[in-house]
Amino acid sequence: MFDMGFEKLLQPVPVPAILIASRGGAATTAFGLTATFVFFFSCWIFHQSRRNERLPPGPYPWPIIGNLHQLRLPFHRNLKDLADKYGPILFLRFGSVSTVVVSSSEMAKQFYKTHDLIFASRPPTSVGKYFFYNFKDIAFAPYGDHWRKMRKICVLELLTAKRIESFKHVRQEEVSAMIRSIWEESESGRIAVNVTKAISSSLANILWRILARKKFSDKDLGTDGKGFTDLVQEVSTVGGSLNIGDFIPYLDRLDLQGIKRSLKKANTRYDVFAEKMIDEHVNARAATNGQAEAEAEAEAHVKDIIDVLLEMAETDKLEAKLKRETIKAVTYDLFAAGMETSANALEWAMSELLRHPHAMKKLQEEIESVVGQHGIVNESDLGSMVYLQCVVKETLRLYPSLPLALPHASVEAVTVGGYYIPKKTMVILNVWALGRDPMVWGADASEFKPERFMQVEEHGTDLSGGQSDFRMLPFGAGRRSCPGSAMAILTVQFTLAQLLNTFDWRVEGDPSELDMKEACATTMPRQTPLFAYPSLKRPLSL
Numbered sequence: 001m002f003d004m005g006f007e008k009l010l011q012p013v014p015v016p017a018i019l020i021a022s023r024g025g026a027a028t029t030a031f032g033l034t035a036t037f038v039f040f041f042s043c044w045i046f047h048q049s050r051r052n053e054r055l056p057p058g059p060y061p062w063p064i065i066g067n068l069h070q071l072r073l074p075f076h077r078n079l080k081d082l083a084d085k086y087g088p089i090l091f092l093r094f095g096s097v098s099t100v101v102v103s104s105s106e107m108a109k110q111f112y113k114t115h116d117l118i119f120a121s122r123p124p125t126s127v128g129k130y131f132f133y134n135f136k137d138i139a140f141a142p143y144g145d146h147w148r149k150m151r152k153i154c155v156l157e158l159l160t161a162k163r164i165e166s167f168k169h170v171r172q173e174e175v176s177a178m179i180r181s182i183w184e185e186s187e188s189g190r191i192a193v194n195v196t197k198a199i200s201s202s203l204a205n206i207l208w209r210i211l212a213r214k215k216f217s218d219k220d221l222g223t224d225g226k227g228f229t230d231l232v233q234e235v236s237t238v239g240g241s242l243n244i245g246d247f248i249p250y251l252d253r254l255d256l257q258g259i260k261r262s263l264k265k266a267n268t269r270y271d272v273f274a275e276k277m278i279d280e281h282v283n284a285r286a287a288t289n290g291q292a293e294a295e296a297e298a299e300a301h302v303k304d305i306i307d308v309l310l311e312m313a314e315t316d317k318l319e320a321k322l323k324r325e326t327i328k329a330v331t332y333d334l335f336a337a338g339m340e341t342s343a344n345a346l347e348w349a350m351s352e353l354l355r356h357p358h359a360m361k362k363l364q365e366e367i368e369s370v371v372g373q374h375g376i377v378n379e380s381d382l383g384s385m386v387y388l389q390c391v392v393k394e395t396l397r398l399y400p401s402l403p404l405a406l407p408h409a410s411v412e413a414v415t416v417g418g419y420y421i422p423k424k425t426m427v428i429l430n431v432w433a434l435g436r437d438p439m440v441w442g443a444d445a446s447e448f449k450p451e452r453f454m455q456v457e458e459h460g461t462d463l464s465g466g467q468s469d470f471r472m473l474p475f476g477a478g479r480r481s482c483p484g485s486a487m488a489i490l491t492v493q494f495t496l497a498q499l500l501n502t503f504d505w506r507v508e509g510d511p512s513e514l515d516m517k518e519a520c521a522t523t524m525p526r527q528t529p530l531f532a533y534p535s536l537k538r539p540l541s542l
């Protein structure tokens with residue numbers, strides 16, 4: 001996809017006007033030549049001054065395009081190969097944008113702990129501009145007042161332990177519904193089911209009920225047969241491809257890859273739906289106005305996220321009111337960030353367990369030992385399922401849902417590991433490479449072995465990108481780390497436990513031959529959907 005755009009880029013590139021000999025006669029030509037000389041002389045001076053500042057190592061950049069021509073899909077593998085050659089702080093130029101790729105836990109600690117504040121911004125990408133209402137969300141917003149305010153609301157209001165707990169019944173009901181539909185679809189185990197699809201629909205239902213109190217079908221997004229899953233995938237794929245215009249500003253207007261066009265179209269589709277959804281909430285709130293405070297308080301535990309955001313918009317008297325666009329952008333952020341990532345983790349966990357029947361059996365035995373032979377899993381049981389926790393950790397180590405996290409950007413120049421990192425450098429953390437580093441994880445780093453987390457010293461591995469453990473960072477680290485990690489881990493563990501407590505699973509043919517290729521988007525889903533046969537382990541009594 002990116003290669004296609006790059007091919008186009010190699011077609012006639014507009015030459016700076018200053019270099020074109022004009023038709024205005026000798027005087028103008030002389031002026032043109034002088035200006036050209038001044039331009040190149042300034043570049044040379046600038047280059048000389050930079051030579052004293054030691055940039056991190058990296059391949060030599062071409063004029064204008066920098067190292068863009070060296071990028072290949074999937075980017076996380078390509079960047080790992082380059083890091084193997086040049087080192088864990090790799091310097092590249094994407095067009096005119098200085099870019100650093102961080103590929104070791106030691107360096108990750110330098111960037112996201114020691115210098116966390118300096119790298120707490122995001123580069124200005126097309127997806128933030130054209131899909132997220134000009135950076136009105138959290139994930140793509142640059143560091144500043146808007147981001148600080150929204151992040152605070154996210155951490156202190158939207159994703160608190162209490163609120164996550166208040167949606168326990170939603171997870172229970174939706175996972176049970178998924179289990180029933182899997183059994184029906186499989187015609188009592190005779191047909192292989194599309195596990196990928198079952199998981200994403202269930203997670204979409206969970207997320208929408210948490211965000212907007214009700215589920216939406218694909219038709220709610222329009223009548224062209226494309227639904228939310230398509231929209232999320234489209235935005236993720238477009239957002240995950242490099243938009244040449246983001247890196248070579250004077251090509252931006254041409255939109256060579258059609259990325260801006262796709263993002264604007266996707267935003268228009270989402271906007272119509274989101275407006276309706278917010279209107280429904282506003283009307284419902286107006287209808288219940290005037291009710292006794294105690295009554296409202298009693299209902300607090302079922303407030304959905306849009307309610308909370310609207311309430312904050314009303315009571316937020318001191319600062320600029322939360323705008324409608326912000327509510328729309330943040331709602332989509334939470335839906336996409338929560339749905340696709342958790343779905344990817346689950347489909348990879350199921351894939352690896354299918355390839356490793358002994359691990360699946362061990363996990364099923366653990367679940368049974370906690371809930372009993374005919375019991376169903378409760379969220380409160382998860383703390384006692386140590387092997388389950390190890391399976392989820394091992395899955396996120398090998399298959400981080402965001403293999404390159406989200407790009408950060410430096411707000412000022414700084415020296416890291418002895419190298420000069422200029423202001424506005426884009427920083428990419430290769431989470432995928434960290435999790436597979438044999439220096440950290442041993443010679444079997446690429447193998448699925450949940451047992452590695454059973455050793456006492458590994459058992460407490462902190463996934464949240466907290467302040468101590470930088471060996472694997474599936475949720476990023478520092479100020480911009482994932483605020484939904486607790487909800488994600490809970491949802492993934494609970495869904496996986498239910499899938500394995502209810503069914504035995506097998507695939508057609510030799511499980512070790514299961515296709516494990518990853519697709520390329522912002523997230524890292526399987527390239528082909530996972531199909532498997534369920535057979536009931538215990539009576540369906542959900």
Ligand code: HEM
Pocket residue numbers: 138139140151154333334335337338339341342345400401402405406407408473474475476477479480481482483484485487488489492
């Ligand atoms: C397995 C599931 C998940 C994974 C692997 C994951 C991973 C990540 C990663 C790597 C980042 C970027 C961190 C960085 O820039 O350094 C991120 C950011 C974010 N995630 Fe998650 N996430 C998951 C689930 C969730 C859920 C359930 C939510 C909320 C419903 C969520 C909300 C967000 C938000 C809002 C951000 C942007 C934070 C910011 O820019 O300040 N994520 N996530």
